Structures are given as C-alpha cells and as structure tokens.
Amino acid sequence: MSGIDVDVVVVGAGLAGLRCAGALRRRGLDVLVLERSDAPGGRVRTDMIDGFRCDRGFQLINPSYPAIQRHVDLDALDLQVAGRGVRVVDADGGVHTLADPFRHPDLAAATVTSAASLRLLRPKAVVGAVRWALPAMGPVRRLQARPDAAVGDDWDRYGVDGPLRDSVLLPFLSGVLADADGATSDRYVRLVLRSFLRATPGVPADGMQALPDQLAASSDATLRYGVEVEGIDEAGSSVTVRTGDGQSTVARAVVVAGDAVDAAQLTGVDTSPMRGLATWWFAADPGLSDPFLRVSGSGGPLANTAVMSAIAPGYAPADRSLVQASAVLGDSDPVDESVVRSELARLWQTSTTGWELLTRNVIRRALPSQAPGLPVRRPVRVGERTVFAGDHRDTPSLQGAMVSGSRAARAVVGLL
Known part of the structure; x- marks a missing residue:
C-alpha cells in the first residue's frame, strides 16, 4: 500500500503495548512502538538509587496469572516470593501473624493464636467470609456471570464484619486495589482472591523493571523512546500518528496502549477513572528481615509496608535493608513524611529516625x-x-494489561 510507513504503530511501551507488539510481530507485521519515557515499562519501572532497587510503587508479580505463565520466562526473572500471609499490628502495637500453614507450618500455632487474639473467629463473620469467598474457587466464567456490587456492600450482605473485615480484609486489599473504602467491584475482588489462593506473589531478583525489559527484548519490534504522541488522524485505509518532534508516521492501524487518562485524551473515547497510590522507599539498618507484608489493624495513614530486601536480597546492598511504605491517595496531597515515619516506627517497633528516604513515588x-x-x-x-x-x-492488573495487549493484537489482525 503506497504511502504507508509501517503496518502498525503502538503508542506506549508498557506491558500492554509490548505484549501487543510482540504478538503482531509474530504475525509478520511491521511494528513501531513509540514511548515518551526513556525505557519500557509504563507504570512498571525500577530506579537504581545508591545501590537500592526502588520500584515505582509497590508492585508484585503473581505467577498464577495465565498471561504471565504464557508469555513470560519466570525462571529468567528469578522470582523472589514474599511470605504467604500478613502481619497485622493492633492499636497497642501487638504484632499478629496470619500465615498459610501449608507454606509456613512453623507458624501454624502462631496463626491460630493471632486469629483468636484479633477476634477473627466469630462464627457469623467466618461463615460469611467463607460463603463470600467460595465463588472464587469455581470457574472464572461462572464467577464473571454473577451479579455485581461494591465489595463492601457484598460483605454487608454476607455478614463479613468486625475485626475480620476492618483489621484484615480491608487493610490488606486497600493497597492491592488502591481503594480504602470497599467501593471496588466485588466480582473483580473475588478474581484477585482467586489469584492469591493459587500462588504467592513476588518480585524479580533485579526489580520489576526486569519484566518489561524481557518483553521488550522478545518483542522484535522497533522501539523509539523519548517520543511524545500528540495526535492520531484516521483517513480511510490508513492512520497518521503525529509526534511532538514534528514528525508523522502513516500506518495501517494504531494501537493506543497508554493508561486510561492518556488514551481518553488522545482519542476522545471515554475510559475509566484512575486511582492513586504513594510509596516511600527508605534505606534502613540491616536488622529488618521479615518477608511478610505488614498492615495496621486499627487504621492509619498507610495501606501496607514491607521489607523488600527480605523478599529479594538484591534490592539492597548487603549491609542495609530496603523498606517500602504505601498509602492510598485521595484528592489531597500525600501525608507528610514525618507521619509516615511515625507510623512505620509503630508498625516495625523500631526507631525510624536514622532511616534515609531514598525516594517517594506519587502515582x-x-x-x-x-x-x-x-x-x-x-x-x-x-x-x-x-x-x-x-x-x-x-x-486493573498485570494480567489485565497483558491480556488486553493480546486482544488488541487480534483486533488489529482482524481489521487488516
């Protein structure tokens, strides 16, 4: 076709764009990926700061995701898994361990004791939680066909209340969903639960950046970084992609693989609103070695905190620890660093005065x-x-991003 520069332009080198580009190249199409940043990954990036690997926000890979299993070489990533469970810190500073007894049999007794101390074993709430969770064990199609509601409303309906809800479920899920109010789709939350039941999430030994780097290297597409796409113009059997450097590329199709806001701004098509998270990364003394996620069972400014170097030793120099602390963002600015340090001192039961703030991600x-x-x-x-x-x-997950990339590739092949 005369006047065509490339078969497909993919706007954005995040996981969705990279997965799409790789699938299109495997179909023999010529693909150009345009990315405004200086490296692949989109929202999945890692910064090296003084020998520490600081991901841009607290993120984990769940190896049970079908798209991860199908398209990612997990062995090459050398996935380092977290503890399978959570530590809950109560209002008095008591630390309660809730761990999978099959993965951590040495913590089985502590888990039973903690569940009793936190008053999680109230029959009504336990029965309600089991009834709510059961659909997550069945076929995905049946789960997706169920009526939907806000997860908080569904918990009300099933009688999931008290400490089980307020001290464990909601604090744990707030960081996963960027939702501190239980307003997320119950149908989706059950899918999240399903993925956690099937495998333990973790991080690549070299940081989350290793995931998009692998996808970019295997895509076989042409990638250009530092390029801002300013407009897309369809005209009959072609589409023109205009960039900030004054250049234009004519293609047979374009895949817009930015986030929901960027996609809407570039095309005028309505998408989903976005939720925010803030993450602080601290260099701490080497004494912290707990691989479990830690949450507050009595409320507070943080969704969760974890010692990343206890999960993946390569995240920090040998003589230091790396601690992340994440909070759900509302309409206001993130809480002050002093508030974060105070809460971390309570959650980790140690002074944070000497901890060095490496960076803060406000996403x-x-x-x-x-x-x-x-x-x-x-x-x-x-x-x-x-x-x-x-x-x-x-x-809204790594699984969703990669599945959407595969679907986009099939749609392009169909229209071409």
Missing part, C-alpha cells in the same frame, strides 16, 4: 477504577483503524 494514575457493574472485559476497537490496549480494557 496519581496507579490503577484504573473497577467500579461495580463494569464488565471485566471491554471493547478494544474504538475506531476504523484505532485499537486500545491497557488494563482499563480488562482487569
């Missing part, structure tokens, strides 16, 4: 909002020659 667009009633899978083709890819088209 206003961390995850798309998965509102009740919103389909888990949404259309990717949004124009005659324009296709979407991104976790706003599927679930």
Whole structure:
C-alpha cells in the first residue's frame, strides 16, 4: 500500500503495548512502538538509587496469572516470593501473624493464636467470609456471570464484619486495589482472591523493571523512546500518528496502549477513572528481615509496608535493608513524611529516625477504577483503524494489561 510507513504503530511501551507488539510481530507485521519515557515499562519501572532497587510503587508479580505463565520466562526473572500471609499490628502495637500453614507450618500455632487474639473467629463473620469467598474457587466464567456490587456492600450482605473485615480484609486489599473504602467491584475482588489462593506473589531478583525489559527484548519490534504522541488522524485505509518532534508516521492501524487518562485524551473515547497510590522507599539498618507484608489493624495513614530486601536480597546492598511504605491517595496531597515515619516506627517497633528516604513515588494514575457493574472485559476497537490496549480494557492488573495487549493484537489482525 503506497504511502504507508509501517503496518502498525503502538503508542506506549508498557506491558500492554509490548505484549501487543510482540504478538503482531509474530504475525509478520511491521511494528513501531513509540514511548515518551526513556525505557519500557509504563507504570512498571525500577530506579537504581545508591545501590537500592526502588520500584515505582509497590508492585508484585503473581505467577498464577495465565498471561504471565504464557508469555513470560519466570525462571529468567528469578522470582523472589514474599511470605504467604500478613502481619497485622493492633492499636497497642501487638504484632499478629496470619500465615498459610501449608507454606509456613512453623507458624501454624502462631496463626491460630493471632486469629483468636484479633477476634477473627466469630462464627457469623467466618461463615460469611467463607460463603463470600467460595465463588472464587469455581470457574472464572461462572464467577464473571454473577451479579455485581461494591465489595463492601457484598460483605454487608454476607455478614463479613468486625475485626475480620476492618483489621484484615480491608487493610490488606486497600493497597492491592488502591481503594480504602470497599467501593471496588466485588466480582473483580473475588478474581484477585482467586489469584492469591493459587500462588504467592513476588518480585524479580533485579526489580520489576526486569519484566518489561524481557518483553521488550522478545518483542522484535522497533522501539523509539523519548517520543511524545500528540495526535492520531484516521483517513480511510490508513492512520497518521503525529509526534511532538514534528514528525508523522502513516500506518495501517494504531494501537493506543497508554493508561486510561492518556488514551481518553488522545482519542476522545471515554475510559475509566484512575486511582492513586504513594510509596516511600527508605534505606534502613540491616536488622529488618521479615518477608511478610505488614498492615495496621486499627487504621492509619498507610495501606501496607514491607521489607523488600527480605523478599529479594538484591534490592539492597548487603549491609542495609530496603523498606517500602504505601498509602492510598485521595484528592489531597500525600501525608507528610514525618507521619509516615511515625507510623512505620509503630508498625516495625523500631526507631525510624536514622532511616534515609531514598525516594517517594506519587502515582496519581496507579490503577484504573473497577467500579461495580463494569464488565471485566471491554471493547478494544474504538475506531476504523484505532485499537486500545491497557488494563482499563480488562482487569486493573498485570494480567489485565497483558491480556488486553493480546486482544488488541487480534483486533488489529482482524481489521487488516
């Protein structure tokens, strides 16, 4: 076709864009990926700071995700898994361990004792939690076909209340969903629960950046970094992609693989609102070695905290520890660092005065909002020659991003 520079332009080198580009190249199409940043990954990036690996926000890879199993070499990532469970810190500073007894049999007695101390074993709440969780064990299609509501409302309906809800479920899920109020789709939360039941999440030994780096290297597409896409113009059997450097590329199709806000701004097509998270990264003394996620069972400014170097030793120099602390962002600015340090001192039962703040990530667009009633899978083709890819088209997760990339590739092949 005369006047065509490339078969497909992919806007964005996040997980969705990279997965899409790789799938299209395997179909023999010529693919150009344009990324405004200086490296692949989108929201999945890692910064090296004084020998510490600081991911841009607290993120984990769940090896049970089908798209991860299908398209990622997990052995090459050398996934370092976290403790399978959570430590809950009560209002008096008591630390309670809730661990999977099959993965951590030495903590079985402590888990029973902690559950009793936290008053988690109230029959009504336990029965309600089991009834609520059971659909997550069945087929995904049946789960997706169930009526939907906000997870908080569904917990009300099942009688999931008291400490089990307020001290464990909501604090733990707030960091996973960027939702501190239980407003997320119950149908999606059950999918999240399903993935946690099937495997223990972790991080690559070299940081989360290793994931997009692997996808970029295997994509066989042409990648250009530092390029801002300013406009997309469809015209009959082609589409023109205009960039900030004054250049234009004519393609047979374009895949917009940015986040929900960028995709909407570039195309005018309505997408999902985004939820935010803030993460502080501290260099601490080497004494902290707990691989379990830690949450407050009595409320507070943080969603969770973890010693990343206890999960993946390569995240920190041998003589230091790396601690992350994450908070859900509302409309206001993140809490002050002094508040974070005070809460961390309570959660870790140690002074944080000497901890060095390495960096703070304020990510206003961390995850798309998965509102009740919103389909888990949404259309990717949004124009005659324009296709979407991104976790706003599927679930707000690494799985959703990669699945959307595969779906976008199939849609492009179909329209070409």
